[in-house]
Amino acid sequence: TSRSAIKLWSVDSLLRHEDTQPVVVKYQQPTSTPYPLTAVAATPSISQIALGFAGGHMVLIRGNILKSKSTKQRTLHVAPEPVTNLHFVTDAAGTRVTLFATTTAQTMVFDTSGSKSEPAVLEERGCGIGCSLMNEEDELIVARDEAIYTYTVDGRGPCFAFDAPKVLLRRFKHYLLLATAAPSSMAPNLANGDDRPPVDATESRVYSYNDPTTFTILDTKNKLVAYTGVVPGGVRGVATEWGSIFVLGGHGTMDFFSEKDLLERLDILYRQNLYPLAVKMAQNGNYDMASVAGIYKRYGDWLYSKDDFDSAMLQYVQTIGVVEPSYIIRKYLDAQRLNNLTSYLQELHTAGMATSDHTTLLLNCYTKLRDEERLNQFIHTQEDYQFDVDTAIHVCRQAGFYEQALYLADKFSKTGMYLKLKIEDQDDIKAALEYMRKLGDTDISAYLAEFGRRCLGSLPSETTELLVDVCLNGMDVRAAAATADDMHDDMSAPYADTTSLLSMRRI
Known part of the structure; x- marks a missing residue:
């Protein structure tokens, strides 16, 4: 040997x-x-x-x-x-x-x-x-003709498809550099056009060639093809140094690639309407929340312009806390897309960013859509009620959703409103009287003064019994008596006491 x-x-x-x-x-x-x-x-x-x-x-x-x-x-x-x-x-x-x-x-x-x-x-x-x-x-990265594979000591990991005969594999930052065999009919092109994604190539050569190689740069972090072009004469070597990529061609050429800054890369993606990639790139580039929300807004506006209202709303929801809600609300009100608007308003409430006007609008959406299920879900499942209760009761009452209004009035001790709903809207005097019996001395007197006449007209016996109980139990006797006098004004006058007109003696 x-x-x-x-x-x-x-x-x-x-x-x-x-x-x-x-x-x-x-x-x-x-x-x-x-x-x-x-x-x-x-x-x-x-x-x-x-x-x-x-x-x-x-x-x-x-x-x-x-x-x-x-x-x-x-x-x-x-x-x-x-x-x-x-x-x-x-x-x-x-x-x-x-x-x-x-x-x-x-x-x-x-x-x-x-x-x-x-x-x-x-x-x-x-x-x-x-x-x-x-x-x-x-991790070991292996390039085969049909895909790129990863391996650890324990076995094979994830892979992604990239179908081309592989000649060379190199790495630069989070990019994979691939040389693949190209059909001889492909025209050489290493110049990066205006709308190519985000790697710059300096190239001004025109050659005849026999064995071209396609050179591709894959951005593994953002899952995109950052560059692809043909090297005349084939790739003979790739070097990564000084923050750049150098590709040695078979005809003695050297091609130089440098990474565009993030704003330039995002602008290229905007021009191609590749907004999901732009969002991912901005997040990977440690953009702040406001900047990322701006991209979501761009994406939403583009989808909205295509009349894809559902998908647009998914993007607008991501802008909550950054983009003024009125901008999105106005769009969907103009388009009469109440279902989408309802979804947005719900997210506003979940994020704690809703005002009483937003609550009014959301409840109006529920009532116009006659969506009792979502209305019930909204008012029954809120652990921390992020809305104005009086507004919610008013909207539900106006739309005829009395049970929902009663639920809120009872939960938040809006007694006057509860009794109005029972007496004026549902004409359920019996339930109103039973509800008043549970109130304290001062409260029951005040509500009898307000609603007693209507109650006495419908259920005189039950109302009188309640008044008697109030008086006998010492529940603000003067207020109750005044209430009783007031309630009897509209009843037939009692017989006059005429005992003084007769002479009487006991035999």
Whole structure:
């Protein structure tokens, strides 16, 4: 077997233009037939280096590699197909080292912390060279022709469809950079048009080409395609440095991409009416509540202009506390969309942002819609009543919803209103008299003075009995007597006392 070497340079020393020599790490070819090296990975401390070969061998080199010439090498695994990618992950404590590996037919993981490292196969499918990477959450990202997959040491995680033959996968911030094989008929285009989403490309070349590659930038945070275009001659390399992306083309070209600021990106999405994406992008960009509500308002206005009133209302509800309610209320009153308006007013009350005018309008909506179920739900299930009770009783009474008005009057001790409803609206004198019997001395006298005449006209016996009880029990006798005198004004006058006109003696 032959020996080969890996050379490691200190980039800091090179940048300082120091005369530095590389660290040479020699390794033994795992077979008598030398296969090409197809994958290399190293831990951040360079305490472990993994090598993958086209013959399927995976070799692990361990030791104090930077300072010692003495290192240990062992064959970690032998796969029946070529090794395509290797990635190390070290835990926060630095004690456990994990190696993810892919071949053309398998995805697997090894624990390389100990002396034995048996592979755990995550899936019986692999990927091509350069088509996997580790993300910030230490998850393995694998790009296959039909989709992008994620893996942890425990198995496969979420995936999302992206159907195209993958050539290269790289990462930049929360973006995935993909090179995919493109049909030769596609015209080259790396210039970012005015309405393309949010990555800027500087490009002014026109080329003939034979093997174009489509270069795509996926925004994984906001779930959108940030850019797509064709690189003439194919993508030969991708570098991410200085906050930018550099793409080396097969014709010796270099394309430069920089991220637009958030306002520019949002403006592009507005022009395309991609408001849900704009909301998500603003939230991910830590926009304040008022700014996000402004986007919801834009979205609602656009949907409203399309006569999609239901969907528009879903957006307007998100603006409560920021956008003046009268703006939305006026729109839906003009359109006579009472169901939508009712939903909005309910949310206003739930948020504690409703005024007595809003309560009046909501109850009017219920009554006009004859929606007794929602009216009952509104007045019966409110734990903290965020509305003006007198207004609510008045609206229910005017619309003929007497039971609802009585419920509120009784619950909030609006005795005068309760008796008016029972006597004047329902003509239920008996129930009114029974209700008055439960009142205190002063209260019963006052209400007898107000309603006694009507009660006496309908139920004279029961009313008289109540008056007698008031007097006999000492319940404000003078007030009750005055009430009785007043109530008898309209009755037939009693016989005059004429005993003085007769002479009388007992025999």
